[in-house]
Structures are given as C-alpha cells and as structure tokens.
Amino acid sequence: xxxxxxxxxxxxxxIPGFGPGAxxxxxxxxxxxxxxxxxxxxxxxxxxxxxTHDKWKSxxxxxxxxxxxxxxxxxxxxxxxxxxxxxxxxxxxxxxPLSMESDLHAVREEALRDALSRASDPSPAVVLDLDIDPxxxxxxxxxxxxxxxxxxxxxxxxxGHTVLQFGSDVDNFYATSSYxxxxxxxxxxxxxxxxxxxxxxxxxxxxxxxxxxSATRRRSMVSGQAAAPVRVNMNDFIGHxxxxxxxxxxxxxxxxxxxxARTFIASQRRVNAGEPPIGQLIFDPQGEYANTNVQxxxxxxxxxxxxxxxxxxxxxxxxxxxxxxxxxxxxxQIDIVQIFIDSEMKxxxxxxxxxxxxxxxxxxxxxxxxxxxxxxxxxxxxxxLYKANFTPPASGVxxxxxxxxxxxxxxxxxxxxNPFRDLxxxxxxxxxxxxxxxIVDVVLAGKSAGEQLMVDFSDSDxxxxxxxxxxxxxxxxxxxxxxRNLLPLRDYHDPNTKRDVSKEIYEDxxxxxxxxxxxxxxxxxxxxxxxEMITAHVLSTHMRTFTSGATPPPIQVMLEEAHNLxxxxxxxxxxxVWIRLxxxxxxxxxxxxxxTQEVSGVAHQVKSNTANWxxxxxxxxxxxxxxxxxxDFKAFADAILASEDRGYVRLKTLSSPFIIPAQxxxxxxxxxxxxxxxxxxxxxx
Numbered sequence: 001x002x003x004x005x006x007x008x009x010x011x012x013x014x015i016p017g018f019g020p021g022a023x024x025x026x027x028x029x030x031x032x033x034x035x036x037x038x039x040x041x042x043x044x045x046x047x048x049x050x051x052t053h054d055k056w057k058s059x060x061x062x063x064x065x066x067x068x069x070x071x072x073x074x075x076x077x078x079x080x081x082x083x084x085x086x087x088x089x090x091x092x093x094x095x096x097p098l099s100m101e102s103d104l105h106a107v108r109e110e111a112l113r114d115a116l117s118r119a120s121d122p123s124p125a126v127v128l129d130l131d132i133d134p135x136x137x138x139x140x141x142x143x144x145x146x147x148x149x150x151x152x153x154x155x156x157x158x159x160g161h162t163v164l165q166f167g168s169d170v171d172n173f174y175a176t177s178s179y180x181x182x183x184x185x186x187x188x189x190x191x192x193x194x195x196x197x198x199x200x201x202x203x204x205x206x207x208x209x210x211x212x213x214s215a216t217r218r219r220s221m222v223s224g225q226a227a228a229p230v231r232v233n234m235n236d237f238i239g240h241x242x243x244x245x246x247x248x249x250x251x252x253x254x255x256x257x258x259x260x261a262r263t264f265i266a267s268q269r270r271v272n273a274g275e276p277p278i279g280q281l282i283f284d285p286q287g288e289y290a291n292t293n294v295q296x297x298x299x300x301x302x303x304x305x306x307x308x309x310x311x312x313x314x315x316x317x318x319x320x321x322x323x324x325x326x327x328x329x330x331x332x333q334i335d336i337v338q339i340f341i342d343s344e345m346k347x348x349x350x351x352x353x354x355x356x357x358x359x360x361x362x363x364x365x366x367x368x369x370x371x372x373x374x375x376x377x378x379x380x381x382x383x384x385l386y387k388a389n390f391t392p393p394a395s396g397v398x399x400x401x402x403x404x405x406x407x408x409x410x411x412x413x414x415x416x417x418n419p420f421r422d423l424x425x426x427x428x429x430x431x432x433x434x435x436x437x438x439i440v441d442v443v444l445a446g447k448s449a450g451e452q453l454m455v456d457f458s459d460s461d462x463x464x465x466x467x468x469x470x471x472x473x474x475x476x477x478x479x480x481x482x483x484r485n486l487l488p489l490r491d492y493h494d495p496n497t498k499r500d501v502s503k504e505i506y507e508d509x510x511x512x513x514x515x516x517x518x519x520x521x522x523x524x525x526x527x528x529x530x531x532e533m534i535t536a537h538v539l540s541t542h543m544r545t546f547t548s549g550a551t552p553p554p555i556q557v558m559l560e561e562a563h564n565l566x567x568x569x570x571x572x573x574x575x576x577v578w579i580r581l582x583x584x585x586x587x588x589x590x591x592x593x594x595x596t597q598e599v600s601g602v603a604h605q606v607k608s609n610t611a612n613w614x615x616x617x618x619x620x621x622x623x624x625x626x627x628x629x630x631x632d633f634k635a636f637a638d639a640i641l642a643s644e645d646r647g648y649v650r651l652k653t654l655s656s657p658f659i660i661p662a663q664x665x666x667x668x669x670x671x672x673x674x675x676x677x678x679x680x681x682x683x684x685x
Contacts, residue, residue: 023155023162024087028070033188035060040071040179041098041144045170048088049096050145050181057143060183061223064214066639066661067092068192069147073178087153088170089192089658090181093635096144148635150658158198166195168657185225193660194231200655204234204269206262208651212663215643230662234266236612236654237591238278239554241582243562243607244595245627246616251647252595253288255614256558257667259593260289260300260514261675263556264307267512268678277512281505281538282558283531287520289558298668300514302684303675309508311501312518313492324501324517324530325494328385329397329433331378333500334361336533341469343525344489355465368426375401375428377462383440384470386433388486393495398430407453414442444471491521502537509538509555532577539580542588552589557581562594563601571603582606600626611654614664617644632659 028034037060038052048071057063071088116122151168184192193211196203211228213220220226237259244252260280267278282289282300290310292299301308305320313324326333326340342356361378363371379401386392403411403420404427412418419435431439444467446454458467472482508515517534519527535557542552559565565578573579585592586609596602600623607630615633618624618640628634636650636659647664665671673683 023164024072024085024153027164027191028087028153028184028188029072029182030188033186033191034070034182034184036180037063037069037183038145038181040176040181043071043173043176043179045173046149048090048147048149050090050092050147051098052143052145052181054141054143061185061225062219063092063145063183064216064220065092065094066213066636068150068184068189069145070153070182070184071179072182073174073180085155086172088173088179089150089153089166090147091150091635091658092145093148094146096146098142098144156198163198164191164195165198166657186228189225189228190231193228193662195657196233196655197657200233200235202235203655204266205231206234206265207665208232208258208262209647209649209662209664211661212648213661214639215645215648230651230660232651232653233655234262236656237593238263238266238556239586239589239591240611240654241585241591241606241609242593242612242614243602243610244593244614244616245597245599245618246614246649247597247619247644249646250616250644251649251664252614252616254647254667255649255664256282256593256595257289257300258665258671260556260558261303261667261671264303264514264675265678268675271512276553278554278556279509279512280514280556280558281509281534282514282516283519283560284516285519285527285560287518290516290518290520298672298684300516302669302672303514304679304681307512307679308514308516309505310516310518311505313521322501322504323494323497325492325497326501327393327495327497328390328489328493329382329392329495330497331362333497334378336529337381339529340489340492340526341486343529345469345485355461356469359461359465361462372402372426373460373462376403376457376460377466379431379436380440380463380466380470382433383436384466384483384486386437387470387483388490390486390490390493391495392433397433399433399436400428400430402427403429403457404453407457410446410451410453411439411442414446415439440470492526500533500537502534505534506537506541510553535581536577538590539577539584539588542590543584546588554589554591556591556593557585558593558595560595562596562606563598566594566602566606568603571605582609597623599623613650613652615640615650616646616648617641635659636661 037056038050040048041051042049050069050071052063063069069090069092071090072085149170151166152170154165154167155162156165157163189211194205196205207229209230210226211230212226217226242259244255246252260282263278263280271277284290289300290312292301301310301320305318308320310318310321311324312321315323326336328337328340338356338359338361345356359377360370361374361381363374365371379399382397382399398421400423408420408429412420415438419431419439420429421431422429443454443458447458458464468482469485470483472484505515505517517531519531538555538557542555545552559578566582570576570579571582574583581590581592582603582605584590594602594606597618599607599618613631613633615627615636618627621641624637624641627640628637631652633640633650633652640650645663647666649662649664651660651662652658669684676683
C-alpha cells in the first residue's frame, strides 16, 4: 500500500460516520420536505451562522426572519456508519457578516468611486447601476444568516417503536464543513411545528392554522409554501390555563371560538368513550360569542340548540336562549337584588342609598331580632318594587314579616280594613303585594306624625336604608324620584324565574353544554356581580366534590378583560372569586381561557401558571417587556409590535417545546359542521 493511500485511510478514521436516520430522513429531510439552502459557516452550542446565496434563497421561496432551518451532519454516502444521527433545528434571527464580506464591500465601493470619476454623466442612475463582472457579483451574492439553535431532533426506540425525539439544546457538534442546511417545507415543516413532546399523555392533534413567518407573504404564496398546517394537542387546553394576549381586533375572539368548538368535539369523543363530557362557560361582555358575527357568517350557537345555552337579559322566543333575569320578589335571591338596586342607584347619581347594599336582608336563624327587622325591610323593598310596576309572578306574592298586634290594630284602624293573615307565633303575618304598599303608606304617615307604634316598627337599618328608595325622602335633599329610580331595572326582572340562575347554568355545564352568559346589557357593577355569583357557585360546588374525594367533572371557563380580574393588587385577596378561580382551577379540573390586551395587568403568578400562550399584536414596549419575561417571546418582540395582521400569532402550547409563528384559521361554517357531526347532527347548508 502506497503512503498516500495509507494516509487517506488514516484520515478517514479521524472523521466520524453519521448514520442515515431513516425516520429523520422520512419526516424531515426527504426531498419533498426540505430544500437545501446553504451550509454552516460557524457553530457553537447556542448560535449558528449559515452561509447561503441569493439564488438558493430565491429557489427556496425566500427566507424570512424567524424561518425554521435544519442543519444535518449526516453522510448520506455512508449508510453503514454507526454514529446516531441528529438534526439541529435553527431559527433565523437576523443577518451576520461573512469573513470576506468587508473585502467585497471595498471592491464595490472602489468600483463606484472609479465610475463616478470617469463617467461623463455622474448621475446616480449611471454610477450606482454600474455592471459588475459576473464573477464578482456572484461572490457578493453570498450572505450570512444569524440563527439561534432551538434544539435537536433525534431518533429513540421506545417499547420497540422508533419515535422522533426533541431536546432543547445541543449535546455535541462537528466541524462546520460537515453540515448541510435545509429549509423545511410542506409536511416537513408541519411535522416540526406540530411536534409534541413524548410522554405527555394522550395526544389529540387538531389543526389550528398554518405557519406564518412574516406579515409579507408574497414569496411564500408564490412558491406554494404558505399552507403548512400547525397542529396542536387539544388536551393541552383542557384543564389548563390559556392566555389570549393581544390588542382589540387582533383575532382573540376568533381563536377563542375555535378553541370552544374544538373542545366541544373533544367532549363528544369523550362521551362516546363513556367518559364525562366537558362543560364550557363563556362570559360574554360584548355579545360577540352569543350572536352571529357578520364576518364569520355563523355563531357558536349554530353547533346546535341542544348543546348550546345562551343566558341573556330580556325576553326571547329562541328555544336555546334562557332568561338571565332574576325574580326581584324572590327572598332567596335578595342578595343579588340588593346588588342590582345599589348599582342602578349609584349609576344614576342617587346618593342616598349608600347603606343599602351593606344591610343583610336575609333571615338569621340564630338571631330572631335580626330576622324580624330584615322581614320589615323586605316589606318596604317589595312595596317599592310593586309601586315601580315590577310584574309579580303568576302565582302571586305573599310577603311575610313581623309586626306586633297593637301596631297591626293601629294600621287596621287607619285603613278601615284588615289586610293581615296571622301566621301565628312571633307576631308574623302575611300580606299581598297591593296591601303591602298600602301598609307602608300608613306606616310612613304615622311615623311622620310621630306615632310611636310606627316609629318603633320602622326603627332599623333595614327600614331606614330602604325608605328613601320607596318615598324619595332624604334628610338632606328633600324629595327625589323614589321608587321611580327602579324603573330601569325592570329589564332584569323575570317573574317566572323560580331559582338561582347559577344553579341552572351549573347543571348545563355538567351535561357538557356550551353556556354563554350574554352580559352586553347592564351596568358594569351588575355584570361583575352576576359573573361572580355564577363563578362562585361553580367553585363551591366543585370544591365540595373535590373534598369528598371524588374527581370534579371537567369545565372550561372563558373570560374577557382578564387584567380587571387577575391584577397583582388583587392576587393576595383569597376571598376574591376570580383569584380563587386562578389559584384553585387546576386541582378542581377547571380549565381557563383568559383574554387581555394588558399583559402587565395580569398577576405574575397567573402568567407563570399559564400553559398555553397565543400572542397577537401588542402596541407598546411596556407590554412587550412583560411578555419577554416568559419563554422566548423576547426574540419576537419587534415583530409583535410591528405586525397588526388579524390572527397572526406566536403560539406556545404545553406540549410543544418551542414558539410557533402561525396564522390562526378562521372560525367558519366548516368547523361548525365538524362540531355538529361529532354530536350526530346534520351539517348546516
């Protein structure tokens, strides 16, 4: 053997082999899944500089910022090599200077200087458009891409099956000349962006949109590379927190509707498998989920009236719509009645009811005196409602309260008739609504005249805080509109409601229905208190199930304007219902989707426990700085600030190891029909 051949064999021993990796080849590197665009110029454990050429970039459909690239050192000509194959996943962060780039710039600059001094016409069009010889132009067409190393794809055998694994770092690298760099396209790209970590449990893959690297998509569309599907694991969203972060009109509601429909489909699959369904509760302050959107041409309700319930104020003839109103005459709902009245009075600028909301109108079984005073307060309150023409239930209303016999006799003498039905014991009597108003008029007249029996009867915080609502008399402002101030609240009154609406909503959730609480009608305080009442019932009922040792049924809750609910200032207030929801949701099997345009307004603890992030356009650095504290969103900050395209998001899910730039699909009739099909319903035309 001659010395040159021996040296060659020795050198081959110094160069490790790179196995072909059949799964990597089939899933990522095949000719129809990746296009060669260059090679590695420099590499370390965190960053790679990729050497490419203008023609290669053009042939691949362009390389926008944030493009995913693949770097592989495998030797396809040596299939018998023993070394495990690996493929590095790169993300283009920007450009990088090449080692000879400054020399080429100097050559071009010198050529332009020479042309300017020699040309008879020194205009920019003549000088700057100077033809450079093809050799020099070709050398100047090489550019460098600065790429972050996102991690490593490799193969692993688990229980006899070869699977694709991903590690979020690099465990080795070779000489840069060993690497080829490719741009993944089509199903190769879809495989990357849809990758789910091994060992995350049952994976339920659904398409949520397509890969979108940049706002400008001309080249990707011309090259046919604009439709690589992004598939997410739907189970990432069920039972976990999801943040929809972005400005108004950036597509948050569209994303929420898609998640609602996809969760419904997953719920139907669970039902078919004999598992409990997933109920979904949507608080809708703008009415955008309860009603048909003109742009969508469809609505969540189109999934089917048997599976969607809408609770709203006011009458409706639609079978799937339920009244959100309360029965103002129902003593069991007195707490929410107080909230409604107090809110309306304050909203109307009436200042004499400051004590009304703080008084307890409910009976106290351990305090007979308190119960007696509360019953008299209810007499005055219901008389006020009657005077304001609140429709009584068809079954009628009988008001029960405590009144001593001598006081009753005095009232009977003034009325000339006996309106009382003696209930026996404790001085309790019952009267009709119409008689209640007459009795109150007599009591107020006697009190004004100094009649001691009437003064004693009305001597309580319950009566004193309610009297101005009935009569309009105040100690400082003379007369006001009195019970007429209650007229706007009649829209919230439903005389046929026989029980707390939160209990009906909870039963619908247990049945796996989508419940939309339409809150676009009503004052801010009323909306807030009603939402809190419903949520508190869900939490308390689920907590009882949990503490009994059983598993609470799965429920998803959708919340808008989350910065008002989960602020840092409120997070230490354990009694706050929204903070309780944020802290206890996971153990109670409650998933939560919250939407906000103020990332900084949401308590850090809530964001730290957010499993899924869907980030669209944010318009200021303060919010981006807060977002940049989480995962790798800092790298995308400038792009998030600049791009206002609706539905263009950066997506990070629980079982995905890296952030995906994506265009979320549009909620439309096809998804509605898919949801209907899952429930055994025919498609809509």
